[in-house]
Amino acid sequence: MAKRHKADERLTMAQIAQIAGVSVPTVSKVLNSHTDVAPPTRKRVEQVIVEYGFVRNRAGRALRKGKTGLVDCILPRLDDEYFLPILEGAAQVLHEAGVRLVLTSTHHQTEEEIRGVDTVTDHSTDGILVVLPAEETIEHLERSGLPFVLIHSQGGLLSTAPSVRIASWEGGFVATQYLIARGHQRIAYIGKATVAREAIERIAGYRAALDAADLPIDPQLQCKGDFTEEDGYKATKALLELSEPPTAIFAGNDRQAAGVYRALHELGTIVPDEMSVIGFDNLSFTEIMNPPLTTIHAPRLELGRTAATMLLRLINGKPLEMARVVLSTHLVERQSCRPLARLAKSQ
Amino acid sequence: MAKRHKADERLTMAQIAQIAGVSVPTVSKVLNSHTDVAPPTRKRVEQVIVEYGFVRNRAGRALRKGKTGLVDCILPRLDDEYFLPILEGAAQVLHEAGVRLVLTSTHHQTEEEIRGVDTVTDHSTDGILVVLPAEETIEHLERSGLPFVLIHSQGGLLSTAPSVRIASWEGGFVATQYLIARGHQRIAYIGKATVAREAIERIAGYRAALDAADLPIDPQLQCKGDFTEEDGYKATKALLELSEPPTAIFAGNDRQAAGVYRALHELGTIVPDEMSVIGFDNLSFTEIMNPPLTTIHAPRLELGRTAATMLLRLINGKPLEMARVVLSTHLVERQSCRPLARLAKSQ
DNA sequence: GTGAAAGCGCTAACAG
């Protein structure tokens, strides 16, 4: 077992070498599993290393090798469950590759984000993962020359920067189609008026599904929403005051769906008997909602994994098979939707 | 604006110095805002730095200064909302101090955790934050000589290692007391049989409150539970089959409370009219539960902030005012509890 | 198989 040492007494390779009676390069070779070390020598060195609990200074290594073994991940915020699996996925892949993850939270401020990018560009890391980057941030990144991968990149249609996104359009389409297949014709959507690319795609998918089914697209049924619980709540209240309210609500995301539930509960409208509700994202709490929410699963773990994998390739100078990856969503059927025929209020 | 450069062409201070027609130390001084640089010189250097978009290599600096400006945070897992605010709090404080946060997830494996600690001990970071460390991990940490702070340390009563915890006992006591004050006498607790220190304290607080009110402590009302939704569900089912079921359930944590709700809903027992329920942690979804859950708020953000603040002091060689900090909890009253008098089933 | 020498990019000490 390693001996105990004083707090600030950190051994260097030179000291290990001296104790083991060898030279510094030999210790280095042992540490890096080079083959050109005689077994007895290796043994002796290893023993000293273990005995003294030596761990090599990463800074020296980084300086020498020009790589830090660190990757930066810039997130808009940490207190949102949404980002967790992305982080987890990235961490998994990076961990397997022996790369460590440096976390930067920008608290939704572009300025902070750019500062983050600049801080990162000091080569304290070998590459960068950015979730929901602003347009400006992307420019900074491209200028930096560091490898990077964008997650949920907003805009940047022109840019050829490597990115991973979710097929929001498809998700919106599938959710709506699912409702249509169950006989719903008046389907509301909450979450209009956001600039985020994902949101725009989502509502486009909704409209396309209606259109494909030859259903009218009623502007009254498209509610504003910034993807918060409150927005879902308000929109639902408004929706139910319509002369001809919807029979189903596509909530845009799960948080809004929670608001929809709350409004519906207050109004005494029963889900799914009197109103079908479908969410988007598949956040963890949707399972324990009452009734459990049918929703579109956004593969966030894979988002993180894929982005990290791409970044690793970039860092190692390998080419990317695809620069702009789009990950598919799928519907998770639970108990918040019901065929229209059975709806109490309808017809 | 910075000119564009080839991807792998990173300027060094030497190059900047040459371009600006000064020596390397001068550039260093400018970068570090030293006062002993003539204004014109400074101006010229700064201009070159901006023009070429130079950012200094952190590894060189780290090597020279013996500090990396990085702090490691080891978490049992990333896919649990519980840990988010802790991380966020730590990130906030660290960010303010210009220190960056390196994330390590151990996936609940002690082995991984120790490996994590060892990896970290390579001085790639200046200090370590460990959430829910195993006993063994603490030993490794103490041996490493690196500054560290424990968050939610399990066990380690003997250890004097710096740590931050939540007053679980107090929380358990307050929750139970709250129920007692509302006339409840048969109060169940879910979450027995865990080794985690926090859990042991929590149930002790529960028992103490009962005891203080001269209420009997019925073993039947103390259910096993590992703090998952499923455990809350099962325990509740069992509880309601008792000849004399409880009138209130202290769910141990919010996740179990969610299970309690589910079981109760299945059985047609209405919260809070027929059963009062109280949680612990104050996770974000408790607000949108139906009815919103009354729970004990565990100050997780402050947990992270406090731990990070302590670690920073340690890193800078300053003494800690307190080595073992305990953060207070408080009750968040919502709508899942009701005075016993009004209970339909009771008496 | 081993070690001496060189140098990664940076900052601190000091001489001028």
Added chain:
DNA sequence: CTGTTAGCGCTTTCAC
């Protein structure tokens, strides 16, 4: 005020 000198801890030739 400025530049010279030295060296952080490590890895990489390249002699021996």
